[in-house]
Amino acid sequence: MTGHDAGHGWQIALEATLEMFAADAGTLHLMEGQALVLVAHVGMPDSLIPTIERVPVGKGMAGLAAQRNLPVDSCDIQTDATGDVMPGARATSLQGALAVPMRRPGGAVAGVLGIGALSERQWSSNARAKLLRRAAELVHDPSGPEDP
Numbered sequence: 001m002t003g004h005d006a007g008h009g010w011q012i013a014l015e016a017t018l019e020m021f022a023a024d025a026g027t028l029h030l031m032e033g034q035a036l037v038l039v040a041h042v043g044m045p046d047s048l049i050p051t052i053e054r055v056p057v058g059k060g061m062a063g064l065a066a067q068r069n070l071p072v073d074s075c076d077i078q079t080d081a082t083g084d085v086m087p088g089a090r091a092t093s094l095q096g097a098l099a100v101p102m103r104r105p106g107g108a109v110a111g112v113l114g115i116g117a118l119s120e121r122q123w124s125s126n127a128r129a130k131l132l133r134r135a136a137e138l139v140h141d142p143s144g145p146e147d148p
Contacts, residue, residue, distance in 0.1 A: 029111050
């Protein structure tokens with residue numbers, strides 16, 4: 001996986017992921033210390049960017065996916081009452097959302113890949129597994145996403 005400076009490559013990788021999952025929006029964060037740093041996003045309101053640029057591990061869906069090293073999902077973040085969804089996430093107008101850890105060989109979290117839909121959406125175990133595989137592809141490609 002390349003460093004944070006591969007922004008355009010990460011953006012292309014995220015856009016391709018959204019297309020694969022017929023998703024409307026998404027984020028890609030990389031781990032930096034005890035926080036996740038935003039390296040790519042699609043469909044996020046400008047007003048939310050300062051909040052999601054640096055996400056502490058354990059906060060919000062991305063932070064919980066990193067902390068738990070497990071997928072975190074919601075079929076409707078607008079009405080979610082689990083505590084997994086931060087109030088600011090409602091500004092996205094998204095409903096169904098899924099965040100998965102990007103794991104290094106050995107299982108350590110390298111980042112979090114998140115996708116969302118504008119409609120209510122249940123994420124099947126197959127969809128979670130497929131997004132985990134996609135996240136692993138992004139981490140395990142030794143060249144990482146490259147600029148075209």
